[in-house]
Amino acid sequence: MGRPIALECRGITKTFGQVVANKNCSLDVYRGEILAVLGENGSGKTTLMNMVAGIYFPDEGQILVDGQEVVIASPKDAFAHKIGMIHQHFKLVDVFTACENIALGVEDEGRYHLAEVRRKVIEITQRYGFIIDPDKRVADMSVSEKQTVEIIKVLYRGADILILDEPTAVLTPQETDKLFAVLRRMREDNKSVIIITHKLHEVLSISDRVAVLRKGEHIGTVDTADATEASLTEMMMGAKVELNIQRSQPKDPKERLTVRGLRSINKEGRAVLDGVSFSAYSGEILGIAGIAGSGQRELLEAIAGLHHLTDGEIVYFDPQTGAEENLRDKTPLQIRDLGVRLSFVPEDRLGMGLVGNMDIIDNMMLRSYRKGFGMFLHRREPRDLAEHIIEDLQVATPGATTPVRQLSGGNVQKVLVGREIASAPSVLMAAYPVRGLDVNASYTIYNLLNKQKEQGVAVIFVGEDLDVLMELCDRILVINDGRVTGVVDGRTARKEEIGLLMTKTYEEGEDPHGNN
Numbered sequence: 001m002g003r004p005i006a007l008e009c010r011g012i013t014k015t016f017g018q019v020v021a022n023k024n025c026s027l028d029v030y031r032g033e034i035l036a037v038l039g040e041n042g043s044g045k046t047t048l049m050n051m052v053a054g055i056y057f058p059d060e061g062q063i064l065v066d067g068q069e070v071v072i073a074s075p076k077d078a079f080a081h082k083i084g085m086i087h088q089h090f091k092l093v094d095v096f097t098a099c100e101n102i103a104l105g106v107e108d109e110g111r112y113h114l115a116e117v118r119r120k121v122i123e124i125t126q127r128y129g130f131i132i133d134p135d136k137r138v139a140d141m142s143v144s145e146k147q148t149v150e151i152i153k154v155l156y157r158g159a160d161i162l163i164l165d166e167p168t169a170v171l172t173p174q175e176t177d178k179l180f181a182v183l184r185r186m187r188e189d190n191k192s193v194i195i196i197t198h199k200l201h202e203v204l205s206i207s208d209r210v211a212v213l214r215k216g217e218h219i220g221t222v223d224t225a226d227a228t229e230a231s232l233t234e235m236m237m238g239a240k241v242e243l244n245i246q247r248s249q250p251k252d253p254k255e256r257l258t259v260r261g262l263r264s265i266n267k268e269g270r271a272v273l274d275g276v277s278f279s280a281y282s283g284e285i286l287g288i289a290g291i292a293g294s295g296q297r298e299l300l301e302a303i304a305g306l307h308h309l310t311d312g313e314i315v316y317f318d319p320q321t322g323a324e325e326n327l328r329d330k331t332p333l334q335i336r337d338l339g340v341r342l343s344f345v346p347e348d349r350l351g352m353g354l355v356g357n358m359d360i361i362d363n364m365m366l367r368s369y370r371k372g373f374g375m376f377l378h379r380r381e382p383r384d385l386a387e388h389i390i391e392d393l394q395v396a397t398p399g400a401t402t403p404v405r406q407l408s409g410g411n412v413q414k415v416l417v418g419r420e421i422a423s424a425p426s427v428l429m430a431a432y433p434v435r436g437l438d439v440n441a442s443y444t445i446y447n448l449l450n451k452q453k454e455q456g457v458a459v460i461f462v463g464e465d466l467d468v469l470m471e472l473c474d475r476i477l478v479i480n481d482g483r484v485t486g487v488v489d490g491r492t493a494r495k496e497e498i499g500l501l502m503t504k505t506y507e508e509g510e511d512p513h514g515n516n
Contacts, residue, residue: 003030005067006192007052007083007161012061014047019406021047023216025061029161032190034183036203036224039213040236040438041411042396045196048213049163053085054078065161084154085163090146094139098132102153117156124155128185131178143292144175151182162186163194168202169435169464172291173499180206198438200229201467212236237440245446245471247490248454253281255317256458257303257340257427262312264298264482272298273309274482280427282319285449285459287473287490289466291502295482296462300429304340305332316340319426319456339426354416359401360386364419389418393444413437421448428452431462446472466495480504 007029014022022044029035039045050056052063054075062069065081072078078085092101103117121134132148141149147167154162168176183193183206197203203210204224211221212235219235234240257280264273273295280286290296301307303314305327314327316338327335354363364382386400393414397407404412417433430449434442449472453459463469469476473490478501485504488497 003032005029006031006065008062008064008067009048009052010062010064012048012051012058012063014044014051014056014058020216022051022058022213025213025216025218027211027218027221029192029194030208031192032187033208034187034193034195034206035221036207036210037194037196037213038198038200038203038210038232038236040440042215043213043236043438044216045213046165049085049165049194049196052078052083052161053163054083055085079154079157079159082158082160083163084157084159084161086147086150086154086165086167088166088169090150092138092146092149095137097135097137098141098145098149098152099134101138101149102156106157120156121152124152127189128155128182129178130182144171144179147171147179160190161192161194163196165196166198167195168197168199172502173466173495174503176202198442199465199467200232200439203227203232204229214238233439236438245443245468246450247472247474248450250281250284250453250474253283254319256280256282256319257317257460258315259299259303260313260315262299262302262314263310264302264307265310272482273302273312276312276479276482276484278477278484278487280458280460282426282456282458283453284474285453285461285472285490287469287476288460288462288479289469289476289498289502290479292464294479294502296431296479298482299479300431300460300462303327303335303429305330305335316427339424340429354404354412357403357405359403360390360395360397360415361400363404363415364389385419385422386415389415389422393418393441414441417445417448421452425452425457427458427460429460429462432464433461434468435464442468466498469498470495478502478504 005028009028010026012022012025025044025048037045037049047056051058052072054072054077057073063072064070065083070081072081093104096104099114099118099121102121103114118134124130125132130148130152132145132152136145138146138149151162167179171179186193195207204227207224209221209223210227210232212219212232214236260277262273262276263271266272276295276299288296288299298307302309309328312328316325316327318325318338325338327340361383364385383400389395390397390400395407395411395414397411404415407415413435417430421428433445437445446468449459449461461473470490470493476488476490476493476498477484478486478488478498480502486501
């Protein structure tokens with residue numbers, strides 16, 4: 001007799017206007033298994049799981065739990081059927097403790113009994129091996145601790161089917177190992193776990209089966225034991241894709257940017273940058289690794305003139321004139337005109353860098369409109385650039401005149417990154433350029449960055465995937481809590497070594513720049 005099916009989707013279809021997000025999707029999840037859901041950007045995997053979690057409602061099809069058809073019109077309905085979703089962006093109240101956040105939203109007669117909540121939270125942590133202080137404020141927690149609170153929150157509500165959206169996106173290798181150990185214990189406890197992820201090596205490590213979606217349709221589900229990265233990628237893309245980063249040796253590297261002693265204080269008086277120093281060279285890719293919130297964003301924004309500094313200097317060596325320029329004295333526009341470009345892909349892609357109501361051509365013009373004369377703007381070059389990016393990066397869009405807000409998140413990102421790479425910079429800072437992108441699009445971006453490097457550009461790459469950082473970068477600078485904790489060779493570094501540096505604090509007298 002086969003394993004019982006915990007969740008079944010039959011013929012699910014969902015449209016948004018003329019866009020078909022899911023078309024006749026059918027898949028199932030067994031009790032006591034970890035199912036990975038894969039698909040390129042816009043394939044409909046998150047939309048499908050959002051319908052299971054009650055965020056969207058299907059236009060057609062059925063959802064069955066334990067063999068019984070159910071109607072899930074809200075997250076409350078999903079919890080009633082023991083389904084909980086942990087989203088990539090946490091929904092916690094910073095000033096509350098773990099226990100208080102977990103208790104929020106749970107129907108209880110009268111006042112909350114936090115002592116009882118605390119007892120139950122400790123019971124859950126001991127059962128699955130979580131490490132969390134139930135009385136710790138969320139504002140004082142690391143990213144992995146916040147994620148733990150979110151997972152415990154759905155378990156506290158009695159979830160037997162858990163959906164995790166990109167759960168390892170901002171975790172160190174050590175934190176990822178701990179999370180996977182917890183998920184395996186859940187599987188042993190007969191829970192059903194669904195993971196949406198783009199990291200194929202993690203899929204092969206943690207899942208029992210893999211469901212693949214392509215263009216809104218369910219292509220098939222395979223046993224992980226019978227799958228490889230190449231076979232899964234071929235299912236996702238419908239064609240064979242080469243998953244190799246062609247890293248070349250740096251040629252004639254020259255100092256292009258030197259950062260010395262950067263310091264910055266936030267509104268709470270805490271140092272977000274604390275004496276950061278490093279150099280970036282032409283013809284190399286310098287990676288920056290660190291736990292989310294360690295100062296990576298502030299560092300790149302400071303170089304681009306977008307973040308206030310209290311101390312330090314940023315020296316740019318102009319390849320055209322040979323002159324040394326202190327970027328700290330210049331405006332963002334002056335810095336950009338010198339050839340220092342920041343391609344930052346934030347969580348809110350449309351809140352920084354692109355205007356949602358504008359079409360792709362007009363968003364290209366945001367970088368060139370000052371070249372027009374009076375009221376007249378040059379539209380031919382932005383149009384050519386828009387069409388070039390659409391073709392090269394395979395942006396899924398009806399055309400260059402489509403408003404950016406109508407594109408999926410991954411396709412918005414391709415437009416944003418493609419525009420900055422096309423500007424022929426001498427220093428290109430790419431922060432999270434593949435965040436949320438599918439495998440094929442990610443490798444397209446990696447190869448574009450390598451081409452920039454081979455053309456003599458100094459590339460600074462901030463990424464979340466240590467495997468990619470080690471395969472792509474020539475050197476990797478590790479930052480923790482606003483300080484440089486080490487610089488390692490990308491060709492010889494070990495993932496565990498970088499992971500330790502990401503959580504390292506120094507003792508007095510230690511060199512914060514990683515020099516022996």
